[in-house]
Amino acid sequence: GDSVTQKQGQVTLSEDDFLFINCTYSTTTYPTLLWYVQYLGQGPQLLLKVTTANNKGISRGFEATYDKGTTSFHLQKASVQESDSAVYFCALVDFSNYNVLYFGSGTKLTVEP
């Protein structure tokens, strides 16, 4: 079945550092890949969607791309701020199963001032 793997459990950066986190995916269909963000005490919310390989999704200074050859997708931001501290989840849409989302295990980003 469809699955997504997110290996970076925690990332600690300083303000204005470059952020890069990634996931790998497995699917038999054309992938739609997502990034969700969860701020402390809240539920996750959709940050970005990527549906075409090598094209970017862009939102709030974040960019997302995916590479069909390596079945990986990435989230990056050129200059992080303390307010970006949160947990970031990658997710894959399973179109064969009512568009259910499969989430990765999450990357906790801490940005120090």
Place this chain on the structure above:
Amino acid sequence: GGIITQTPKFLIGQEGQKLTLKCQQNFNHDTMYWYRQDSGKGLRLIYYSITENDLQKGDLSEGYDASREKKSSFSLTVTSAQKNEMAVFLCASSSGGSERLFFGHGTKLSVL
């Protein structure tokens, strides 16, 4: 805009106890979900419902029951709480299978 309300926010139970978590949404969304969030394991799907009175099992449905008697509400029952269990249960809704899910703030479960 709409809102998803989960009750209670915190739930403390005893081993073997049957516990019920409730979720209400006013988006008028068709599809509702229950996910379990454990530290280091991400979000795992327990049950979802694509319309009123429909129930679909997720990967983690064993040990849980769900009920969708109204379009706006979706409840989850832990049939027998496990000792030392600790997790956050997240309810979400979406419109017609959209990949944009709207989540509640969660119910934090602790079992003594």
